[in-house]
Amino acid sequence: MIAGYDPVDLPIGLIAAAAATWTSLRLLPKVKVQLRLLSLATFILHFLRQSVSSGVEVAWRAFSPRLPLDPGFIVYPCRLRSAGARNAFCAVSSLLPGTLPTGSDEKGALVVHCLDVEQPVAANLATEEALFSRAIGHD
Numbered sequence: 001m002i003a004g005y006d007p008v009d010l011p012i013g014l015i016a017a018a019a020a021t022w023t024s025l026r027l028l029p030k031v032k033v034q035l036r037l038l039s040l041a042t043f044i045l046h047f048l049r050q051s052v053s054s055g056v057e058v059a060w061r062a063f064s065p066r067l068p069l070d071p072g073f074i075v076y077p078c079r080l081r082s083a084g085a086r087n088a089f090c091a092v093s094s095l096l097p098g099t100l101p102t103g104s105d106e107k108g109a110l111v112v113h114c115l116d117v118e119q120p121v122a123a124n125l126a127t128e129e130a131l132f133s134r135a136i137g138h139d
Contacts, residue, residue, distance in 0.1 A: 034137030043135040047092070050128070054097040058115065072117040073102070076125045077109040080133060086110075089132050093125065 061067045080086045090101040090110065098115045105111055114121045 032137075036135055036137055039131070040135040043131040046131055047096075047128070050124070051096055054099075058097040061115065068116070068118075070116050070118050072114065074112050074114060074117055074121050075105055075109045076112050076122050077107075078129060080129065080138060082138065085133070085136060085138055088136070089129060092132060093128060096128075099125070 061069060078086055078089065080089055093099060093101050093112070098119075099121060100113045102111050102113050110125075112121065112125065
């Protein structure tokens with residue numbers, strides 16, 4: 001986009017993206033992921049409901065200075081052992097307003113930044129992880 005946009009460049013870009021995707025998929029080790037459609041639908045519905053609820057709460061707290069905020073970090077012992085599953089879970093969890101996985105501690109537990117450490121963040125993450133794990137067939 002810096003050099004400008006010309007529709008003639010689109011086919012080359014699509015070919016390059018397809019080649020990069022193909023190469024990446026060939027180089028990645030085989031991972032057994034068995035998506036369960038009903039569990040995935042349940043997870044998506046729960047995630048959307050949680051996302052809207054969290055978004056409203058964060059907005060409410062942002063516009064109402066009387067509501068207390070107690071930002072900080074919590075440590076969440078993630079049960080997902082596969083690096084790919086943990087990374088996917090972190091990516092999904094980062095989309096929920098009010099929480100952001102920031103890395104792992106020395107024991108491998110997730111370190112999560114949250115806007116209010118007094119909220120049941122670990123319990124919410126446990127629920128999200130259980131639904132996510134079931135959806136990808138890791139339960």
